[in-house]
Amino acid sequence: AEAWASPARARVFHPLTGPWARSCLRGLDSGTAGEERSRRLRRDLAHFSAIAAVAAAGAGIPFTTRLTARAGILALPSLGALHTARSGDVPVDVSCAGGRLVLRQPDAPDVTVHLESGVGAWSGALAWTPAHALPGLTPTAPPLPFDDLDPYRELPDGPRHGDLRTPFALDDAERKRWLQAWSGTAPVLRSGGAGRLAEAGALLRCLVPLETPPDVGAGRGSCSATRREAFGALLSSTPPNSVTFAATLVHELQHAKLAALGDLVTLHRAGPEARYFAPWRADPRPYDGLLQGAYSHLAMADFYQRRALVPGLPDRDWSWAQHARYRAQVRAALPALVGSPDLTVRGRRFVDEMAAAHERMAEHPAPRGHVARAQAYVESARALWTRRHASALPPPNE
Structure with missing residues (x-):
C-alpha cells in the first residue's frame, strides 16, 4: 500500500478536488431533484474515476478502465485533457502500462500519452492538451x-x-x-x-x-x-x-x-x-x-x-x-x-x-x-x- 499511498494522497488532497467533492455532496444532499441536477450529479460521480485513474497512473499501477468525456473533453487532473472527435458525453477507454496512457475513443485514432515524473504528461497528438506548470517559487521547490x-x-x-x-x-x-x-x-x-x-x-x-x-x-x-x-x-x-x-x-x-x-x-x-x-x-x-x-x-x-x-x-x-x-x-x-x-x-x-x-x-x-x-x-x-x-x-x- 505504501507504494501508491503518496500519489493517491496527493491527488485526493489536491486543491481542486475540494470543489468536486463539494459538488458531489450538494448533489447527494439535494433529495428529489430535477433532471438537470441529476445529470450534474452523475457527471460529478463519474469524475471520481478520472481522479482514481490519475492516482493509479502516478503510482505506476497498470489498469484498464472506461471514462466519460464531458462535453467533448476528458480531463485527467494534473495530466491534461483529451478533446474527443465527437461532442457531448463520449466514452473513452483508458489503459495504463509502462509509463504510458493509451486513450481510445470512437471514430478517432488512439492517443498515446507519455507520463512524466513531474507535473503533467505529453503527447504528439493534437487532441491532447497537456497540463501546465510554473517553475517552483524557489530553486528547490517543485513546479x-x-x-x-x-x-x-x-x-x-x-x-x-x-x-x-x-x-x-x-x-x-x-x-x-x-x-x-x-x-x-x-x-x-x-x-x-x-x-x-x-x-x-x-x-x-x-x-x-x-x-x-x-x-x-x-x-x-x-x-x-x-x-x-x-x-x-x-x-x-x-x-x-x-x-x-x-x-x-x-x-x-x-x-x-x-x-x-x-x-x-x-x-x-x-x-x-x-x-x-x-x-x-x-x-x-x-x-x-x-x-x-x-x-x-x-x-x-x-x-x-x-x-x-x-x-x-x-x-x-x-x-x-x-x-x-x-x-x-x-x-x-x-x-x-x-x-x-x-x-x-x-x-x-x-x-x-x-x-x-x-x-x-x-x-x-x-x-x-x-x-x-x-x-x-x-x-x-x-x-x-x-x-x-x-x-x-x-x-x-x-
Missing part, C-alpha cells in the same frame, strides 16, 4: 500546477465573485505573460517580510488563471479570489508585474489562512447580516466578511511598509502610499471588530493581536502627505456609504 483545464476550477455563480470568470484555455502569449510576472515574484515577496516567501511556498499548491474583467485596467491591476473548499488554490487574472503578483499572493493567502482557522476554532458567533462599513467595499459587510477583509488588508499594509523601508527601492514612494491606504482602511474597521460582543475568547485574542499589529506599524510612519490622503479617502468612502446604507440598517447590537 507549481497552473491549471486552466480542470472542470472544477471555475468560480461558483453568485454576487461574492462578481463577474470573475475562468477562461477555457490560455494561449502561449498569455502563459508567457504569467511566467514573466512569476519569475520576479520570489524576491518581491522576500522584500515584503521574512516569512512571506516561506508562507507562499508552504500554502500555495495551484494557480488558476481567470479572465480579466473589463473594468480592471492594464496598469497594476488584477482580480483574484480564493475558495474555502479549494485550500491552496489561488485564482487570479494575469498579473501585470511581479509586485502585483506578490501582493496578490499575500492578500489571498491571508483569506485562505483565516478560512482554515475559522474551520478549526470558533472566533465569533455573529450572524450573517450585512451591516458593517468596510472602506474597501461599497456594500455593507457581515461581521465575518469584515474580519476577513481587515485581516488581509492588515497583511497588505505590513507588506508595503516593509517594501517601503528597503533602501533604494524604485517604487518606494508608491509603496508608502499603498501602506498608508491599507492601514487607514484597517483602522476604520478595527472599532467594529474589537467592540463586537459576539467574539469568543479565542476571537477576542485574535482581533486584539490584529489591533496590536496595526499599532506597531506606527513605529515607521508613512510620509504625512500619504497619510493625509489615505485618511481623506476613508472619510470620503464612509460618507458615501452612510448616505447609501446607514438609514436602512439597524444598529450592530440589535
Whole structure:
C-alpha cells in the first residue's frame, strides 16, 4: 500500500478536488431533484474515476478502465485533457502500462500519452492538451500546477465573485505573460517580510488563471479570489508585474489562512447580516466578511511598509502610499471588530493581536502627505456609504 499511498494522497488532497467533492455532496444532499441536477450529479460521480485513474497512473499501477468525456473533453487532473472527435458525453477507454496512457475513443485514432515524473504528461497528438506548470517559487521547490483545464476550477455563480470568470484555455502569449510576472515574484515577496516567501511556498499548491474583467485596467491591476473548499488554490487574472503578483499572493493567502482557522476554532458567533462599513467595499459587510477583509488588508499594509523601508527601492514612494491606504482602511474597521460582543475568547485574542499589529506599524510612519490622503479617502468612502446604507440598517447590537 505504501507504494501508491503518496500519489493517491496527493491527488485526493489536491486543491481542486475540494470543489468536486463539494459538488458531489450538494448533489447527494439535494433529495428529489430535477433532471438537470441529476445529470450534474452523475457527471460529478463519474469524475471520481478520472481522479482514481490519475492516482493509479502516478503510482505506476497498470489498469484498464472506461471514462466519460464531458462535453467533448476528458480531463485527467494534473495530466491534461483529451478533446474527443465527437461532442457531448463520449466514452473513452483508458489503459495504463509502462509509463504510458493509451486513450481510445470512437471514430478517432488512439492517443498515446507519455507520463512524466513531474507535473503533467505529453503527447504528439493534437487532441491532447497537456497540463501546465510554473517553475517552483524557489530553486528547490517543485513546479507549481497552473491549471486552466480542470472542470472544477471555475468560480461558483453568485454576487461574492462578481463577474470573475475562468477562461477555457490560455494561449502561449498569455502563459508567457504569467511566467514573466512569476519569475520576479520570489524576491518581491522576500522584500515584503521574512516569512512571506516561506508562507507562499508552504500554502500555495495551484494557480488558476481567470479572465480579466473589463473594468480592471492594464496598469497594476488584477482580480483574484480564493475558495474555502479549494485550500491552496489561488485564482487570479494575469498579473501585470511581479509586485502585483506578490501582493496578490499575500492578500489571498491571508483569506485562505483565516478560512482554515475559522474551520478549526470558533472566533465569533455573529450572524450573517450585512451591516458593517468596510472602506474597501461599497456594500455593507457581515461581521465575518469584515474580519476577513481587515485581516488581509492588515497583511497588505505590513507588506508595503516593509517594501517601503528597503533602501533604494524604485517604487518606494508608491509603496508608502499603498501602506498608508491599507492601514487607514484597517483602522476604520478595527472599532467594529474589537467592540463586537459576539467574539469568543479565542476571537477576542485574535482581533486584539490584529489591533496590536496595526499599532506597531506606527513605529515607521508613512510620509504625512500619504497619510493625509489615505485618511481623506476613508472619510470620503464612509460618507458615501452612510448616505447609501446607514438609514436602512439597524444598529450592530440589535
